[in-house]
Amino acid sequence: MIAEGLFDHMDIREDYPPTLFVHMPKDLRRQQKITEFIEVLRNKGVDVAEIECMELPLSPTFLSDRIPSLDQTISATLFNLFREKGFVNENGYMKRDGRATHWKDALQDSKPNLLEKDLVHPIEEELNLAFAYHEMTSLQSEEIFKWFESHMA
Incomplete structure (x- = not known):
């Protein structure tokens, strides 16, 4: 939630959970x-x-590993574009929130037909996750569930 x-x-009372x-x-x-x-x-x-929930570094296969319909070649091309345009630092971390990064403009300028339109939103969500300033996550689910299990009466 x-x-x-x-x-x-x-x-905060005595019976606070x-x-x-x-x-x-x-x-x-x-x-x-x-x-x-x-x-x-x-x-x-x-x-x-x-x-x-910490930042995640981008890599050539970061996006293709996380988006089933995105192939590794396009993922690597996007990663190289992000490095070339300075959207990621030398360690692959996003410099700015994916929603505030003009990656779509850069892509349109350099490789206009590389990406299908239905992949834009999933890529934005993954860039948002990588920047670690997002609203939801499931990456820590196992750790969260273990904590809850350890607190069940």
């Missing part, structure tokens, strides 16, 4: 609030933990 958190409205924060530390304002309230919850005796 996407939940912003109502930190300033939390009523164990709490898990799953978040992107790149969101500095939210990171600050989570750090603050982890301490508040711990001081009240609440079992609390956090799972951080």
Whole structure:
């Protein structure tokens, strides 16, 4: 569930449930609030933990590994374009949010017919995930489920 958190409205009673924060530390304002309230919850005796969703480096096969209908050649071409245009750093990490990167314009200028239109949205979502400033994730599902299982009565 996407939940912003109502930190300033939390009523932390003795029976407050164990709490898990799953978040992107790149969101500095939210990171600050989570750090603050982890301490508040711990001081009240609440079992609390956090799972951080970190950036992912792009590689020549990053997109094709994650989007079944995108072949490796196109994935590598896009990765090379991103490097050439300075959209990724020397380690393959996105310099800016995929939604704010003008990769479609760069693609249109250099290879206008390379990409089918229905692949644009999935690529944008994967770039957003790689930048780690996104709304949802399933990458940490196993860790999240293990935490919940360990807290079942």
